[in-house]
Amino acid sequence: EAGVTQFPSHSVIEKGQTVTLRCDPISGHDNLYWYRRVMGKEIKFLLHFVKESKQDESGMPNNRFLAERTGGTYSTLKVQPAELEDSGVYFCASSQEIVPGLHNEQFFGPGTRLTVL
């Protein structure tokens, strides 16, 4: 079974440009999460999709970030315009439908390393 995949693995852009990150979750996983780790800090939650709906977007830093999940499958995270402080590693995770009594493991992708110059 293929794991969570993310594209690109690394992106270098200049301040003010736009970047779009893509995440393909494990097939059949309803839940999709975005997290990011900026230099020297802990991994922090950005938002959570259940199928195509945003369940929790409390971690989105500002309106320069836009996340979508087309048809409840893959997701994109767009940063427009990018700022220096957006540099970091962006992780995507997915999990199955929540079932009472069963642990709902989040499976992580390898991350996209974003560098804003």
Place this chain on the structure above:
Amino acid sequence: QKEVEQDPGPLSVPEGAIVSLNCTYSNSAFQYFMWYRQYSRKGPELLMYTYSSGNKEDGRFTAQVDKSSKYISLFIRDSQPSDSATYLCAMTRGRGNKLVFGAGTILRVKS
């Protein structure tokens, strides 16, 4: 104040040593506690999870949760060079909810 505190290390031990990693947290609403392992340039991978207080053992790994002290631990017995990685504690209020991570501890096991 951070919700989850974790010493970033690095922690360097000889092969075969017992490793103790721990985290403290401030939010008493956390119910599920996890340890993730992350190798360089990879995503975090779930190692252990525990619901509420108690101990859980899986091979060389033991996870402990003390909710009264808001303290969780991971013990690694007979550590191996292949255990060298960053170990992240994470916790959540409920199934499907966002994970709150510690900063991660870098572990190096020397052969």
